[in-house]
Amino acid sequence: MTLPAAIKSDFPLLDQRFHGHQLVYLDSANTSQKPQVVIDAMADYYENANANVHRGSYELAVRATAALEGARAKVASFINARSSAEIVFTKNATESMNLLARSWAEANLSAGDAVVISEMEHHANIVPWHMLRAEKGIELRWIPIDGSGHLDLSDLDRLLDGAKLLSVTAMSNVLGTLNPIAQLSERAHAAGALMAVDASQYVPHVPTDVQALGADFLVFTGHKMLAPMGIGVLWARAELLDAMPPFLGGGEMILNVTKDGFTANEIPWKFEAGTPMVAEAVGLGRAIDYLSDLGMDNVRRHEVELTAYALRTLTERHGDKITIHGPTEPAERGGVMSFIYGDVHPHDVAQVLDQSGIAVRAGHHCAKPLMDVLNANATSRASLYVYNDKSDLDKLVDALSAVDDIFSF
Amino acid sequence: MIGLEDLYREIILDHYRTPRNRGELETPPARRVEGFNPLCGDEIIVYLQVDDSGVIDDVAIGGQGCSISQSSASMMSVAIKGRTVEDARRLIAAFKGLMSIHETEIGGDGSEAALGIELEGTTEDMKLGDLEALRGVVKFPIRIKCATLSWNTLAQALDEAAAA
Numbered sequence: 001m002t003l004p005a006a007i008k009s010d011f012p013l014l015d016q017r018f019h020g021h022q023l024v025y026l027d028s029a030n031t032s033q034k035p036q037v038v039i040d041a042m043a044d045y046y047e048n049a050n051a052n053v054h055r056g057s058y059e060l061a062v063r064a065t066a067a068l069e070g071a072r073a074k075v076a077s078f079i080n081a082r083s084s085a086e087i088v089f090t091k092n093a094t095e096s097m098n099l100l101a102r103s104w105a106e107a108n109l110s111a112g113d114a115v116v117i118s119e120m121e122h123h124a125n126i127v128p129w130h131m132l133r134a135e136k137g138i139e140l141r142w143i144p145i146d147g148s149g150h151l152d153l154s155d156l157d158r159l160l161d162g163a164k165l166l167s168v169t170a171m172s173n174v175l176g177t178l179n180p181i182a183q184l185s186e187r188a189h190a191a192g193a194l195m196a197v198d199a200s201q202y203v204p205h206v207p208t209d210v211q212a213l214g215a216d217f218l219v220f221t222g223h224k225m226l227a228p229m230g231i232g233v234l235w236a237r238a239e240l241l242d243a244m245p246p247f248l249g250g251g252e253m254i255l256n257v258t259k260d261g262f263t264a265n266e267i268p269w270k271f272e273a274g275t276p277m278v279a280e281a282v283g284l285g286r287a288i289d290y291l292s293d294l295g296m297d298n299v300r301r302h303e304v305e306l307t308a309y310a311l312r313t314l315t316e317r318h319g320d321k322i323t324i325h326g327p328t329e330p331a332e333r334g335g336v337m338s339f340i341y342g343d344v345h346p347h348d349v350a351q352v353l354d355q356s357g358i359a360v361r362a363g364h365h366c367a368k369p370l371m372d373v374l375n376a377n378a379t380s381r382a383s384l385y386v387y388n389d390k391s392d393l394d395k396l397v398d399a400l401s402a403v404d405d406i407f408s409f
Numbered sequence: 410m411i412g413l414e415d416l417y418r419e420i421i422l423d424h425y426r427t428p429r430n431r432g433e434l435e436t437p438p439a440r441r442v443e444g445f446n447p448l449c450g451d452e453i454i455v456y457l458q459v460d461d462s463g464v465i466d467d468v469a470i471g472g473q474g475c476s477i478s479q480s481s482a483s484m485m486s487v488a489i490k491g492r493t494v495e496d497a498r499r500l501i502a503a504f505k506g507l508m509s510i511h512e513t514e515i516g517g518d519g520s521e522a523a524l525g526i527e528l529e530g531t532t533e534d535m536k537l538g539d540l541e542a543l544r545g546v547v548k549f550p551i552r553i554k555c556a557t558l559s560w561n562t563l564a565q566a567l568d569e570a571a572a573a
Binding site: 019345346347348351352355362363364368371377378406407 | 411412413416417422448449450451452473474475476477479549552555
């Protein structure tokens with residue numbers, strides 16, 4: 001046991017029953033549940049520290065500002081950013097990616113410039129580029145995936161030739177594939193492109209060091225890492241953020257406004273127009289403390305163990321029926337298992353599992369181009385986090401047999 | 410407690426296993442309309458052929474999806490084939506009414522009234538019994554969109570045919 005056996009009791013939501021069964025939550029790649037300490041930290045903020053930030057001169061406003069900026073410092077430390085100024089708070093990873101597209105890319109890309117992404121991207125790392133393509137005529141290039149669910153990098157030099165940006169997921173939300181980001185950063189830089197990373201599925205599960213990854217931009221969201229919904233992060237190197245134009249205009253993001261114009265604030269506040277989500281930032285800071293106390297190395301080890309167990313038991317019990325997408329080697333993937341069960345539609349599989357109290361996601365997982373490559377219109381997906389254990393997976397394996405009871409014909 | 414047997418009725422599974430009117434029609438004379446459920450990726454293709462007198466003389470269903478969307482499309486095809494466009498529109502309204510019954514009314518027989526529509530001279534062979542099996546879907550609100558996908562696609566096909 002690399003994580004405390006009693007860890008489930010830290011998460012009040014998990015202690016309930018559905019359809020007569022104890023909840024088995026296997027949808028953390030979608031959103032994670034929250035430990036009591038995070039819920040308490042947010043309540044404590046509203047009970048003891050709430051005021052608008054960076055504005056009031058009174059002691060309470062100082063306390064609220066310290067809460068926000070303290071959370072920013074925790075994020076910076078958690079991903080080994082050089083300074084808190086490199087941490088821009090957003091609503092979620094999608095907004096972070098749109099900020100990157102609307103600010104940096106709109107200012108630096110023109111017609112014919114290429115952005116390279118991969119076939120395993122989430123829509124959040126596809127649609128903003130489609131939008132820029134429609135508006136500015138940029139070119140969008142795709143790194144294909146191979147039959148084992150890895151990126152096929154054999155043609156990367158040609159794809160990167162003349163490209164301005166390589167933007168790739170660190171871990172696929174469908175296949176679980178861990179991509180070689182440090183290597184991709186080197187290749188991008190050698191070709192004169194910048195490197196952006198969608199780390200939404202990575203930062204919550206794997207020790208993250210943005211400097212070691214060698215990236216220029218990295219986005220993730222709080223709600224997948226035990227923090228509340230409504231807080232996301234864009235990390236970028238300070239010199240890039242300094243040079244980027246503002247994203248949204250309004251209060252907080254300015255140093256001065258006159259009838260003739262405005263002077264933008266310093267980073268990161270230049271990108272944070274309006275009253276920010278302080279309680280959510282506090283929740284993210286507390287979630288980071290919680291994960292750090294567990295130890296991110298332990299979190300990763302726990303998930304590799306559970307993933308290995310899941311892949312083994314699912315295949316042993318249902319090997320003739322189940323197809324699990326993505327790398328077969330647990331060390332090469334995260335705890336995200338997308339599967340097809342016989343010819344039963346994933347929506348029906350998820351429905352039957354729900355009847356046993358098991359929550360999995362069915363659908364295209366916001367990755368329709370990948371679904372096309374996999375020649376599937378949907379998969380069922382079981383995904384793991386710190387509070388899952390082998391008993392959860394045993395229940396999944398058992399409950400899948402009930403699918404046969406209804407759909408075997 | 411709501412059980413899976415409320416959703417996966419035998420008649421539904423039968424239409425899922427053995428979908429009726431599955432395939433394609435030549436376009437033209439048929440009209441081809443696609444419907445998508447962005448939540449789950451389901452895709453339904455309705456081929457509709459309406460003759461000069463306003464009778465749906467042929468219908469075919471393509472695409473892929475879950476048991477509920479596929480069986481609903483199959484039952485729909487049986488229900489509308491050979492019927493007039495007006496009958497089909499009334500059936501769409503009745504079916505969508507059934508699917509929009511509020512949860513608090515589930516368990517009563519309000520749904521019977523919704524489906525007990527009078528289709529002049531055709532009621533007895535309109536296969537209302539098959540469609541009635543889908544009423545359990547309202548107890549699983551997430552699945553309502555699965556059941557209505559083909560019907561919304563049919564409505565779009567009828568609208569396009571009327572505008573043409």
